[in-house]
Amino acid sequence: MSQLPRIQYTHTGIFCADLDMMVEFYRSKIGFIVSDRGVASTGHRLFFMTQDPEIHHQLVLFDGKPTGLPFNPINQLSFLLGSLEDLQAYYRKALEFGFAVDQVDHGNAWSMYFTDPEGNPIEMYVDTPFYTAQPCREPLDLSLPTGDILATTEAMCRRRPGFLTREEWIAATREQIRLQRA
Known part of the structure; x- marks a missing residue:
């Protein structure tokens, strides 16, 4: 190729x-x-x-x-944040704004979801230090201390098959990309 x-x-x-x-x-x-x-x-x-x-x-x-479309083709708009603390700050703000927020631990990311005024799903997320196969959808409570969230996510990821650290996953993916381009 x-x-x-x-x-x-x-x-x-x-x-x-x-x-x-x-x-x-x-x-x-x-x-x-x-x-x-x-x-x-x-x-x-x-x-x-x-x-x-x-x-x-x-x-x-x-x-x-057009208004009245039977289907929204936008699955989600995802915005990467810099830290778990940033996600928690957005979470608190979203609650102040009155948004209905869904909190999800994906193992490889902590996410919160809500919609914009036209019903487009928005995901605010931050990468975790772990990798686990997707899809993964576990409960998340962004009101907890960051250390508790980190420990819960790590324990969950380690129980699932194929656990890697984020660094190990990045190295493996980098190699896949290198081989694809060779």
Whole structure:
């Protein structure tokens, strides 16, 4: 197989039924800023949003989504946080905002899920120091001390087949990628 260049996924664009409401939600409740705005060649208004000064946009919101669609094609928008403490801070904020939050221990990640005003599922997550085969969906209580959460996750992962540390999984995956490109 010919070698393909490495890619880095950086952003998602979604159509919105109420663009102004969605921009305000992602600004005030998720913490993005509007980095640019304009009108696309299709005539749709759009807003570029980011939380990273080195990435022009991590999210693009377009107007023009029809209302009353029978199915939402967006499975989830996932946002990686820097630490378990950051996830806990977002969790507390989500409760203040009145969001219905689902907390999940995936073994390799701690996650919380809620929806935006148009019903798009949002995942806020942080990687754990462990790997376990997916899917894995165990209870999580983000109100507990971080040490308790870490110990519970490690014990759960060690009980499941194929336990690895995150570093071991990264090394194995790096080797798979190397072999794929060779």
